[in-house]
Amino acid sequence: MAIxxxxxxxxxxxNEVLKGIDLEVRDGELIALLGPxxxxxxxxxxxxxxxxxxxxxxxxxxxxxxxxxxxxxRRIGFVFQHYxxxxxxxxxxxxxxxxxxxxxxxxxxxxxxAARVDELLQFLQxxxxxxxxxxxxxxxxxxxxxxxxxxxxxxxxxxxxEPFGALDAAVRRDLRAWLRSVHDASGSTTIFVTHxxxxxxxxxxxxVIMGEGKIEQIGTADQIHDHPASPFVxxxxxxxxxxxxxxxxxxxxxxxxDAARLERRAFADxxxxxxxxxxxxxxxxxxxxxxxxxxxSSTGAVLRPVLSGPGGQEITVEVLRRAADTLTPGQTVxxxxxxxxxxxxxxSGRSGHSQPVPEQKPVPVKETxx
Amino acid sequence: MTTASARIRPKRVLPGFTLSLGTTLxxxxxxxxxxxxALVLTGAxxxxxxxxxxxxxxxxxxxxxxxxxxxxxxTLINAFYGLLxxxxxxxxxxxxxxxxxxxxxxxxxxxxxxxxxxxxxxFSANGWFGGPLEAAGFQVVYALPGIIIAMAFTxxxxxxxxxxxxxxDLDPAIEExxxxxxxxxxxxxxxVILPAILPAWLGGCxxxxxxxxxxxxxxxxxxxxxxxxxxxxxxxxxxxxxxDNYAGAAAxxxxxxxxxxxxxxxxxxxxxxxxxxxxxxx
Numbered sequence: 143m144a145i146x147x148x149x150x151x152x153x154x155x156x157n158e159v160l161k162g163i164d165l166e167v168r169d170g171e172l173i174a175l176l177g178p179x180x181x182x183x184x185x186x187x188x189x190x191x192x193x194x195x196x197x198x199x200x201x202x203x204x205x206x207x208x209x210x211x212x213x214x215x216r217r218i219g220f221v222f223q224h225y226x227x228x229x230x231x232x233x234x235x236x237x238x239x240x241x242x243x244x245x246x247x248x249x250x251x252x253x254x255x256a257a258r259v260d261e262l263l264q265f266l267q268x269x270x271x272x273x274x275x276x277x278x279x280x281x282x283x284x285x286x287x288x289x290x291x292x293x294x295x296x297x298x299x300x301x302x303x304e305p306f307g308a309l310d311a312a313v314r315r316d317l318r319a320w321l322r323s324v325h326d327a328s329g330s331t332t333i334f335v336t337h338x339x340x341x342x343x344x345x346x347x348x349x350v351i352m353g354e355g356k357i358e359q360i361g362t363a364d365q366i367h368d369h370p371a372s373p374f375v376x377x378x379x380x381x382x383x384x385x386x387x388x389x390x391x392x393x394x395x396x397x398x399x400d401a402a403r404l405e406r407r408a409f410a411d412x413x414x415x416x417x418x419x420x421x422x423x424x425x426x427x428x429x430x431x432x433x434x435x436x437x438x439s440s441t442g443a444v445l446r447p448v449l450s451g452p453g454g455q456e457i458t459v460e461v462l463r464r465a466a467d468t469l470t471p472g473q474t475v476x477x478x479x480x481x482x483x484x485x486x487x488x489x490s491g492r493s494g495h496s497q498p499v500p501e502q503k504p505v506p507v508k509e510t511x512x
Numbered sequence: 513m514t515t516a517s518a519r520i521r522p523k524r525v526l527p528g529f530t531l532s533l534g535t536t537l538x539x540x541x542x543x544x545x546x547x548x549x550a551l552v553l554t555g556a557x558x559x560x561x562x563x564x565x566x567x568x569x570x571x572x573x574x575x576x577x578x579x580x581x582x583x584x585x586x587t588l589i590n591a592f593y594g595l596l597x598x599x600x601x602x603x604x605x606x607x608x609x610x611x612x613x614x615x616x617x618x619x620x621x622x623x624x625x626x627x628x629x630x631x632x633x634x635f636s637a638n639g640w641f642g643g644p645l646e647a648a649g650f651q652v653v654y655a656l657p658g659i660i661i662a663m664a665f666t667x668x669x670x671x672x673x674x675x676x677x678x679x680x681d682l683d684p685a686i687e688e689x690x691x692x693x694x695x696x697x698x699x700x701x702x703x704v705i706l707p708a709i710l711p712a713w714l715g716g717c718x719x720x721x722x723x724x725x726x727x728x729x730x731x732x733x734x735x736x737x738x739x740x741x742x743x744x745x746x747x748x749x750x751x752x753x754x755x756d757n758y759a760g761a762a763a764x765x766x767x768x769x770x771x772x773x774x775x776x777x778x779x780x781x782x783x784x785x786x787x788x789x790x791x792x793x794x
Binding site for chain 2: 191192193213214215216217218219220222223224226227228229230231239240243244291292294295
């Protein structure tokens with residue numbers, strides 16, 4: 143099922159949670175909605191499910207207007223963050239629920255339902271839990287039951303809200319691979335919400351990064367990692383160091399920094415901000431360097447020198463301990479930039495710069511069409 | 513070495529367990545257990561034959577019948593309206609919800625005699641409700657409906673207060689899950705919500721029934737106490753005492769006690785059933 147979303151807006155009271163979402167999901171695709179809490183990703187998922195309704199916008203699935211269809215008629219599988227299993231029903235009855243509530247005409251007979259549930263129990267590798275109550279299951283087991291219950295109705299679209307959020311790390315990794323195989327086997331279009339980057343990139347075909355009610359970027363792991371579309375994405379992807387630089391002829395430069403390894407790119411001359419990951423900066427011992435090592439901590443594999451720069455800026459970088467030069471407090475270094483992304487200062491919203499920041503100004507919405 | 517291998521006794525986190533438990537048990541004994549024991553002993557002292565005679569006398573049988581029928585109907589009414597009230601109080605946000613919620617406790621706080629007087633005034637031939645009803649040929653005061661209304665009034669909070677917290681705790685996601693799976697609103701209610709609140713609801717109803725069986729103050733005013741027609745069991749026990757017939761009073765009281773204990777047992781069984789679902793948390 144191909145999903146087409148356009149101009150979707152949603153407010154709760156005065157708070158605009160979705161500020162115009164445009165998104166196309168291809169049939170059979172596995173999509174991750176990734177973003178910090180409050181970015182509107184769960185609201186978007188709930189609107190697709192029919193549990194919330196947008197104020198404006200379009201939601202079409204294979205050309206049908208889904209905003210005219212109630213949740214129960216959309217035939218979606220929704221997996222809730224805390225599973226929301228029916229506490230008084232056994233695993234078997236939980237999974238069968240979606241089939242047993244069908245109107246008599248379309249309801250399979252009892253034997254067919256039982257066979258379908260057995261098949262799902264087998265598929266989910268939990269046949270031994272069939273007669274347990276949800277209260278007697280572990281988190282990972284409940285997650286499997288929740289997914290089985292959603293899959294039982296052969297959903298056209300599978301939606302998962304933080305599917306692994308409440309599980310511990312080992313179970314998460316396990317279920318991640320398993321969910322991918324479930325998706326591939328069922329052939330449904332799947333959208334899941336997460337705030338975990340690893341999870342999103344490892345699992346999804348494409349990742350949609352959301353921030354404050356807008357889609358910041360859509361792409362694969364590599365695209366988003368190497369070419370963040372906005373300062374927000376850059377920061378979210380771990381580029382926490384922001385260095386003020388001057389761009390001339392597509393090259394960034396700043397005192398004490400060697401940015402020669404950066405690709406040359408079309409960029410207006412003038413001041414800009416370079417977003418860099420702590421691991422993409424290499425301190426090189428240089429008596430004439432303008433950065434000074436304040437102190438160095440070690441995690442064993444990684445050294446974390448804290449450096450203070452010419453403008454009084456203080457940053458923490460990461461270098462592999464085995465590959466690193468010896469760094470001693472008080473020593474001066476040159477900073478070599480291995481990779482990074484440039485943004486004009488008007489976009490970066492850096493403090494200390496006087497330019498207005500259009501992104502953070504609320505834009506009055508007058509649009510009432512659609 | 514021997515000291516090192518001695519078993520270490522864990523210290524309780526909260527001190528004063530012995531003292532507080534002792535006090536509670538003593539209090540429980542003085543206030544509840546001894547009176548009940550006295551009643552049982554008095555009843556036992558009557559002798560089986562006399563006991564049966566007291567309890568199966570015409571007036572006693574009639575009183576039990578009136579009490580049971582009235583309490584049964586009152587409980588049915590409370591079961592329905594109590595559930596509705598709990599639903600309204602938990603499911604909807606509206607102005608005055610907090611006030612309505614507070615009003616729910618009035619039957620608990622109000623002296624039952626006051627409730628009885630108020631209801632009698634309202635339903636008597638020249639009362640606001642009683643006039644039109646009587647004109648329509650429907651007798652409330654000094655008749656069974658009056659007893660039922662008095663019983664329902666004093667015991668409805670039991671149902672509301674039993675169901676309300678369970679409804680509040682119900683995860684909204686569970687209903688949403690049912691919806692996404694294709695359930696109609698009615699199916700969501702009777703397949704998902706009702707089973708979840710059923711034990712608490714039945715528990716509240718049994719306690720409400722127990723309370724109705726023993727209701728005295730509110731009922732005596734409105735019932736008119738016509739022997740054999742609107743005389744309830746607890747009133748009959750009172751009359752027996754007035755007649756200095758302690759044994760007769762004790763026999764009737766003992767039957768009421770047994771009914772109450774039976775209902776309490778039932779209520780607790782429902783609670784245990786409810787706890788089964790919660791095992792291991794959400």
